[in-house]
Amino acid sequence: MRKVATLLVVLAVGLMMALSFAQEAKKGSFKYVGAAKCKMCHKGEKNGNIFEKWQADKHSQAYATLATDHAKQVAAKVGVKGNPQQAPECLACHVTGYHASSEMKEASLTLDEGVSCEACHGPGSEYKNMQVMKDITAGKVKGADYGLIKPTNEVCVKCHNTKSPTYKEFKFAEAVKVIAHPLPKK
Ligand code: HEC
Numbered sequence: 001m002r003k004v005a006t007l008l009v010v011l012a013v014g015l016m017m018a019l020s021f022a023q024e025a026k027k028g029s030f031k032y033v034g035a036a037k038c039k040m041c042h043k044g045e046k047n048g049n050i051f052e053k054w055q056a057d058k059h060s061q062a063y064a065t066l067a068t069d070h071a072k073q074v075a076a077k078v079g080v081k082g083n084p085q086q087a088p089e090c091l092a093c094h095v096t097g098y099h100a101s102s103e104m105k106e107a108s109l110t111l112d113e114g115v116s117c118e119a120c121h122g123p124g125s126e127y128k129n130m131q132v133m134k135d136i137t138a139g140k141v142k143g144a145d146y147g148l149i150k151p152t153n154e155v156c157v158k159c160h161n162t163k164s165p166t167y168k169e170f171k172f173a174e175a176v177k178v179i180a181h182p183l184p185k186k
């Protein structure tokens with residue numbers, strides 16, 4: 001009897017370790033897929049015009065902004081030479097996932113989409129699946145296990161901080177209202 005019990009414990013521990021390794025492996029494989037992939041399900045009136053609201057928000061223009069004369073002046077002021085659209089010092093906060101390794105980026109993620117969905121929600125390769133999305137929203141599975149992160153103040157201040165050469169004081173509660181894009185009420 002004792003032997004069977006010990007064997008069961010060993011098996012259970014082994015299974016738990018295997019599962020946690022699987023979870024870790026998944027964690028490493030989340031990739032940025034780009035806003036066009038989110039668009040197909042999050043556009044249009046009946047889906048709350050989420051894509052359209054982001055397009056009307058300055059985040060979608062963050063890369064384009066770097067091509068303006070104003071951006072060139074800002075760059076010159078802080079001693080950044082050359083085209084701001086090619087300067088790592090500027091791209092760090094004006095595009096999605098700039099510092100992520102190239103293995104973490106699908107070709108469908110483009111610079112010109114600027115600060116897009118995944119900059120705030122996390123790399124979407126695993127959570128963008130319809131069933132996963134529904135299960136996350138219904139609370140059946142944890143978003144974090146699929147790469148979906150909560151867009152908290154900590155996420156915003158990775159960019160909204162005094163390292164920004166044009167820094168404006170950032171108040172999370174007010175800022176969130178400016179960019180609000182809720183799902184439609186059911
Ligand atoms: C195949 C369709 C599909 C794609 C692609 C998709 N979503 Fe979703 N998403 C959904 C559905 C459906 C829901 C649940 C909506 C509901 O229940 O009202 C959802 C819910 C969400 C939620 C809310 C989750 C929560 O915590 O409640 C977020 C955030 C989200 N999606 C972001 C994204 C982002 C970012 C992308 C692109 C990387 C994306 N989605 C791609 C279909 C999709």
Ligand code: HEC
Pocket residue numbers: 056057058059061062063065092093094095096097115119120151152153155156157158159160172174175176178179
């Ligand atoms: C990857 C960097 C990055 C992250 C993360 C980020 N932002 Fe921004 N945000 C920017 C940049 C860059 C601009 C300016 C874009 C421009 O003017 O071209 C901006 C502009 C804004 C604006 C002005 C937009 C407007 O339409 O007037 C608000 C409000 C804002 N962000 C709120 C937030 C909030 C809230 C979060 C977190 C949930 C957040 N941001 C996360 C980079 C970021």
Ligand code: HEC
Pocket residue numbers: 065066070071072074075078080084087089090091092093094158159160161162163164165166167168169
């Ligand atoms: C630490 C993140 C960060 C870095 C690095 C950064 N930006 Fe920004 N940028 C922002 C944020 C956030 C905003 C929105 C307004 C604000 O708080 O500065 C913004 C807004 C802007 C704007 C438009 C708004 C305005 O008030 O003029 C310009 C132009 C700009 N940045 C240029 C640049 C250039 C050029 C560089 C590189 C020399 C750069 N930024 C580097 C985060 C950053």
Ligand code: HEC
Pocket residue numbers: 035038039042050051054059115116117118119120121151152176179181182183184
């Ligand atoms: C600058 C950061 C930022 C960007 C860019 C962004 N979001 Fe969000 N998103 C948020 C915040 C903040 C919330 C509110 C979260 C909350 O209420 O917990 C949110 C909420 C959502 C929700 C859930 C709304 C609800 O009612 O529960 C969905 C779905 C969503 N975003 C999809 C997207 C998609 C798709 C894109 C790109 C087209 C996008 N987001 C771009 C920050 C962002």
